[in-house]
Amino acid sequence: MTATATHVRPRRPQRRSAGTVAVGVVGELLITAGVLLGLFVVWQLWWTDVVAMREHQQVLASLDWEAPPVPAPAEEAPAPVERRDPPPVDPQPAFGEVFAQLYVPRFGSDYVVPVAGGVDRRQILDRLGVGHYPGTAMPGDLGNFAVAGHRTSFGRPFHQIADLVEGDPVVVRTATTWYVYRVTSHEIVMPWQVEVVSPIPGLKPGDPVPPLTQRLMTMTACHPMFSARQRYVVHAELDFWMPVSDGVPAVLTDAGVDVVGAEGNG
Known part of the structure; x- marks a missing residue:
């Protein structure tokens, strides 16, 4: 007796429903969007800082300013005189002109950023650091020397602005003069x-x-973090001034700020 061969018909692949296809497409789009969003976050929170800080260093290094005298040991020389008479005042800067450096010991011993004329976001705040509100007073002048800076991204020069407390020094240096605000x-x-x-x-x-x-x-600076809904504002008043040729303010040397090194290295 012979066995009869059974012919097995191949199963046809099931066709995916339109709903299943749509879900798959949406899922892939969401994954792609997530990757792009992640890359944007990396660019916004990290890479813009890298680029801006590099530019800040280049700008500081390019300033052809006289370096202050190297501080002598306290037992060898008296501290520079803190002057409280009317200080010299520079003219208003041109748009984009870097006319000052900003030191804030509360922000760290290596903190120094350029200050440029104007507060345009793309051309000044995103590139040059801190911007000076046009028409407001210049450092040391009567009135209000007003500046703006980012708290997040693009070098975030005012990232720690909310950490400032009453009495903290905020130091502005021009080519010839130190201005110490509190x-x-x-x-x-x-x-x-x-x-x-x-x-x-x-x-x-x-x-x-x-x-x-x-x-x-x-x-x-913008407030809260990662938002432009409000503004965080810090007010200060001039405490004293001194010529750069007289040395470095004690509020910087006492905080371990290497002013000469910062300028030499940008």
Whole structure:
């Protein structure tokens, strides 16, 4: 008796339903979007810092400024005189002109950033560091020397602005002069509250300006972190000034800030 061969028909592959295909496509798009979002976050939070900090260093290194004298040991020379008479004041800078350096011991002994004319985001804040509000006072002048900087990304020069406390020194150096301010207060305001950078903070635009008697400084940055919904504002007042040729302010040397090294290395 012979066995009869059984012919087995191959099974046809199941066709995927339109819904299954759609879910797969959406899933792949979500994965792609997640990868792109991750790359954007890396670019925004890390790579922009790398590029901006490198540019800040190059700008500082390119400044053809006289280096201050190397501080002598305390037992060999007296500390430089802290002057409180009216200081010299430079003219308003051109847009994009780097006219000052900013040192904040609270932000670290290696902290130094350029200060340039203007507060345009792309051309100044994203590239050059800290921007000076046009028309506000210059360092040491009567009125309000007002500046802006990023808290996150692009070098984040004001990342630690909320850590400043009353009495902290904020030091501005121009080509010839040190200006040492002391923090007096801080506040959080809305973006349209531009009176924080008025010659007298709080003075509304259009209000008459009384005779100026204080030499103030205002630092502004976006608030909260990773948002531009509000502004974090720190106010300070000039404590003293001194010529660069006299040496380095004790508030920097006491904090371990290597001013000569910072300038030489950018």
